[in-house]
Amino acid sequence: MNKIYMIFTGGTISMKIDDVSHTVKPALSANQIMQSLLDSKLYNELEIIEYSEVPSPSITPKMMLDISKIIKSNIEKNHARGFVVVHGTDTLEETAFFLDTVIDSKVPIVVTGSMKSASELGFDGINNLVSSILVAGSTKSIGRGTLVVMNDQINSASEVTKTNTLTLDTFKSLDYGPLGIVDNREVIFHREVSYSRKKVLVDSISNDVYLIKAYAGSDSLLINYLTSQNAKGLVIEALGRGNLPPSMLDGIENAINKGIPVVITSRCPSGRVLDSYGYLGGGKFLTDMGCILAPSLNGQKARLLLSLAIQKSSDYEYLKDLFTI
Incomplete structure (x- = not known):
C-alpha cells in the first residue's frame, strides 16, 4: 500500500x-x-x-x-x-x-x-x-x-x-x-471548494512583494518608500469593499507607472472586494488606475500569490486573470 x-x-x-x-x-x-x-x-x-x-x-x-x-x-x-x-x-x-x-x-x-x-x-x-x-x-x-x-x-x-x-x-x-x-x-x-483557483507552477518565488494595511488617514509614504526600494509588487489591504483614502493615490500611481503591480484586498475578515464605488479612492477609481482586485483572498494569501505569479509574468492581463475567480 x-x-x-x-x-x-x-x-x-x-x-x-x-x-x-x-x-x-x-x-x-x-x-x-x-x-x-x-x-x-x-x-x-x-x-x-x-x-x-x-x-x-x-x-x-x-x-x-x-x-x-x-x-x-x-x-x-x-x-x-x-x-x-x-x-x-x-x-x-x-x-x-x-x-x-x-x-x-x-x-x-x-x-x-x-x-x-x-x-x-x-x-x-x-x-x-x-x-x-x-x-x-x-x-x-x-x-x-x-x-x-x-x-x-x-x-x-x-x-x-x-x-x-x-x-x-x-x-x-x-x-x-x-x-x-x-x-x-x-x-x-458536505460540499466542494467554492471556486477553483488557478495554479502557478514555478520553482522560485520573489520575496520583494510587500503587504500594506490601509487605515483612516493613511498616505503614500510607505508605498513611495517601497517603490524607491525596487519592490516587485504591492498588496494593499484596503477599507471595506476595496476602497482607499485619496492620500494614497499618488503613491499607487507612481508604483503602477514604474511597472509595479498593485493588488487590492480588504482588511475585513470576510466578504469580497469589488469595484462598486466610483468616488475618488473608491474601488472603481482604483481599477481604472490599473490596480488588480483579489476578490476573495486576504492580504497574506494575495501576497503569496503575487510573489509566485511575478516569477512567470508581471503582465497586467495575466495577473488580472489569475486573481479573478
Missing part, C-alpha cells in the same frame, strides 16, 4: 512548557510526537520526514517552496497516497495556500498543527494528527486541493484563515463554512 508522508516542520505541537522560563518552547522530535499515536496499524502506513523543528513565524516562502518540492518528488517517485504537513498555526494558512497554488496533483495534501502544547490540558495535537491522517488517506479527499484539518473540521486552503489567537476552532472559512468533518474516524465532505 502506498504510504502517507508526514512532513514535520515544528510548531506548538512539538513544544512543552519549559520548567525554568515557564514559557512554551520546542521540545519534541517528530518521532516522539508520533509515539503518542496509539493505533499501530495507522502508524505503520506512515513515512516520517523531519524537515525542521521551528515555530511557524520562522517559516519563510523559501521553506514553503522546499516543502512543495519534497511533496512533488514523492508524488513522482513513490506514488504517495497522501501527505500531512505538521506546522505551527501562526503561518499555517499561508503554507497551505502556497502548496495549493504550486502543486498540480489530485493526491491529498493536508496541513495541520496544534493550538496547545503537549504540556497543556486539552492538548489537541494528537487528535489533529489522527484526523489529518484519516483525511489524507481517504479516497474522498482526492482532487480537493490542499486541505487544513484542525478540530475535526476540514477546510480548503484557499478559503480558511486563523480567526482567533487561542481557541481550538480558530481555523474557519468565514464566507463558506467547512468542507466537511471527521466524525468517529469517518471522513465526511
